[in-house]
Amino acid sequence: MRIAFASGKGGTGKTTLATNMFAVLAREIDHVIYVDADVEEPNGHIFLNPDKTDVIDVKVPVPVINHEKCTLCGDCVNYCQFNALAILGEKLLTFPALCHSCGACVELCPEKAISEKQRAIGKITKGSSCQAGYYSGCLNVGEALSPPLLRTLKSIISQRGTAIIDAPPGTSCPVVEAIQGSDFVVLVTEPTPFGMHDLQLAYNLTQDLNIPSGVVINRSDLGDELAREMIEKEGMTVMLEIPFRRRIAECYSDGKLNIESDPEFSNELVKLYDQICQVVGNG
Numbered sequence: 001m002r003i004a005f006a007s008g009k010g011g012t013g014k015t016t017l018a019t020n021m022f023a024v025l026a027r028e029i030d031h032v033i034y035v036d037a038d039v040e041e042p043n044g045h046i047f048l049n050p051d052k053t054d055v056i057d058v059k060v061p062v063p064v065i066n067h068e069k070c071t072l073c074g075d076c077v078n079y080c081q082f083n084a085l086a087i088l089g090e091k092l093l094t095f096p097a098l099c100h101s102c103g104a105c106v107e108l109c110p111e112k113a114i115s116e117k118q119r120a121i122g123k124i125t126k127g128s129s130c131q132a133g134y135y136s137g138c139l140n141v142g143e144a145l146s147p148p149l150l151r152t153l154k155s156i157i158s159q160r161g162t163a164i165i166d167a168p169p170g171t172s173c174p175v176v177e178a179i180q181g182s183d184f185v186v187l188v189t190e191p192t193p194f195g196m197h198d199l200q201l202a203y204n205l206t207q208d209l210n211i212p213s214g215v216v217i218n219r220s221d222l223g224d225e226l227a228r229e230m231i232e233k234e235g236m237t238v239m240l241e242i243p244f245r246r247r248i249a250e251c252y253s254d255g256k257l258n259i260e261s262d263p264e265f266s267n268e269l270v271k272l273y274d275q276i277c278q279v280v281g282n283g
């Protein structure tokens with residue numbers, strides 16, 4: 001079972017929920033893994049302190065031009081919908097950071113003037129934490145396209161057992177790639193107008209992808225009733241409400257897991273997992 005933790009906006013407590021859920025499940029069941037798919041800013045390691053065993057470079061193919069063969073016909077430039085190729089003066093230029101590695105320019109060049117080389121875009125770290133599996137993707141600084149890294153990350157995690165996927169915040173392409181294929185999405189939010197607006201977008205995304213979802217309201221006592229009214233009106237299911245507890249904030253700022261000092265939080269997460277299992281059909 002793959003359970004993704006997502007949020008329409010950053011700062012809702014998504015990683016706190018995901019890392020603590022992973023740590024709780026690692027005590028309770030076999031074959032649990034944590035997958036940090038927030039590849040532009042992975043920070044699950046701060047709380048899980050993993051033993052790292054392996055680092056894999058993730059590479060994608062990008063075009064290389066043989067300028068002696070190129071006649072500057074412009075076919076490849078006209079075809080590339082990502083503006084990764086351009087003719088400037090007497091030279092065909094490539095912009096590898098914009099290339100989506102579709103390979104079309106290689107195929108269509110009438111002069112066979114385009115080949116490919118591999119370009120590193122990020123890394124995947126494998127290891128263990130809480131005596132269970134830990135995987136984390138990290139996009140290289142300055143890279144714009146995280147979906148290829150996310151696809152590789154998802155392809156190397158086992159189908160067996162339970163994967164806790166810590167998705168990026170927001171609702172853009174990286175989030176779609178991270179949650180696609182999940183059995184359930186936990187939408188972590190806070191009861192503020194901004195929180196509700198972004199929750200709505202994230203919920204719509206799960207609906208579009210046809211993935212069941214449930215809402216966790218973090219710092220639930222700090223907002224107003226309008227938030228809850230909107231959640232109910234939109235037909236979302238609130239699975240857990242976590243009132244503000246100073247201890248949770250202290251653990252976060254200390255880079256510690258809350259469950260180590262907050263048995264109440266552990267119990268809440270176990271109940272949340274049980275609810276998810278019932279929805280997915282593993283209960």
Ligand code: SF4
Pocket residue numbers: 065069070071072073074075076077092108109110111112113114
């Ligand atoms: S399609 Fe081939 S020949 Fe034409 S501009 Fe591109 S690389 Fe040059």
Ligand code: SF4
Pocket residue numbers: 062063079080081082083084085098099100101102103104105106
């Ligand atoms: S591989 Fe695809 S995206 Fe990359 S430059 Fe060629 S046509 Fe454009």
